[in-house]
Amino acid sequence: MQQGPIGVFDSGYGGLTVLREILGRLPGYDYLYLGDNARAPYGPRSFETVHRYTLEAVEWMFREGCPLVILACNTASAKALRTIQQRDLTRIAPDNRVLGVIRPTAEVIGHHTRTREVGVLGTTGTVRSGSYPIEIGRFFPDVVVHQQDCPMWVPLVEHRAYDNPGADHFIRDCLHRLMRRSASIDTILLACTHYPVLAPLIRRYLPEDVCILDQGGIVADRLADYLHRHPEMRSRLSYHPEGGGRRYCTTDDTDAFDEHACLFLGEEVRSEHVSLQA
Numbered sequence: 034m035q036q037g038p039i040g041v042f043d044s045g046y047g048g049l050t051v052l053r054e055i056l057g058r059l060p061g062y063d064y065l066y067l068g069d070n071a072r073a074p075y076g077p078r079s080f081e082t083v084h085r086y087t088l089e090a091v092e093w094m095f096r097e098g099c100p101l102v103i104l105a106c107n108t109a110s111a112k113a114l115r116t117i118q119q120r121d122l123t124r125i126a127p128d129n130r131v132l133g134v135i136r137p138t139a140e141v142i143g144h145h146t147r148t149r150e151v152g153v154l155g156t157t158g159t160v161r162s163g164s165y166p167i168e169i170g171r172f173f174p175d176v177v178v179h180q181q182d183c184p185m186w187v188p189l190v191e192h193r194a195y196d197n198p199g200a201d202h203f204i205r206d207c208l209h210r211l212m213r214r215s216a217s218i219d220t221i222l223l224a225c226t227h228y229p230v231l232a233p234l235i236r237r238y239l240p241e242d243v244c245i246l247d248q249g250g251i252v253a254d255r256l257a258d259y260l261h262r263h264p265e266m267r268s269r270l271s272y273h274p275e276g277g278g279r280r281y282c283t284t285d286d287t288d289a290f291d292e293h294a295c296l297f298l299g300e301e302v303r304s305e306h307v308s309l310q311a
């Protein structure tokens with residue numbers, strides 16, 4: 034049987050914050066990362082567009098040999114994952130699997146809050162989809178979810194424009210809007226995989242006792258658990274005990290990707306430019 038890499042997908046660089054944690058936890062597998070930088074951000078786009086873009090990316094990763102794809106993007110997980118899992122997969126590759134980042138996060142967030150009030154920061158698409166209140170409500174019906182969208186944050190990260198007073202304004206403004214909703218919020222979820230890059234700036238504007246939760250470690254743990262429970266999928270993944278291979282692909286400029294990705298991952302990256310059309 035042909036074995037293949039684990040695919041990790043995001044609209045741009047954000048998924049690298051998840052991949053970094055996955056590599057630390059499961060270093061032996063081969064990985065293929067795809068950033069659709071040419072079409073980022075996905076956050077303000079319609080359900081239809083996010084579904085179409087995400088499906089194109091997933092189909093491309095399947096053609097490149099990935100039996101398993103992680104949507105390391107909340108917007109794609111909120112707006113496209115269910116349709117891909119329930120409708121598209123049976124048609125395009127019934128034995129392959131696509132997993133998202135929202136459910137694994139919703140499953141654990143209730144263990145982090147004492148006050149039972151949490152804040153969720155995400156893209157406009159993720160917030161409007163209502164996915165987090167719905168999913169968290171399934172696992173922790175007593176937890177109150179306050180949401181705030183942060184439309185400027187992904188562009189700030191994609192363009193590496195977060196280290197200046199202008200960026201500070203947008204970060205402070207969204208945090209104030211969220212914290213005004215309730216003084217009892219004790220846990221804030223960074224429900225966008227781009228946001229961990231902004232964590233030091235976010236920290237500045239929050240009370241010290243508020244916990245900031247990012248998803249990388251949570252998703253890595255859940256992936257390890259998934260692979261443990263699914264030997265049929267494990268057997269389809271290429272694995273090297275001495276350390277697997279990594280391939281980085283972008284739909285936009287490779288020089289910009291390499292420079293930027295290095296900041297996210299802390300290691301040198303040489304990416305390939307790809308076109309997602311079959």
Ligand code: DGL
Nearest residue numbers: 047074075076107108226
């Ligand atoms: N990293 C994506 C997420 O987690 C960003 C989406 C975007 O491109 O706006 O939502």
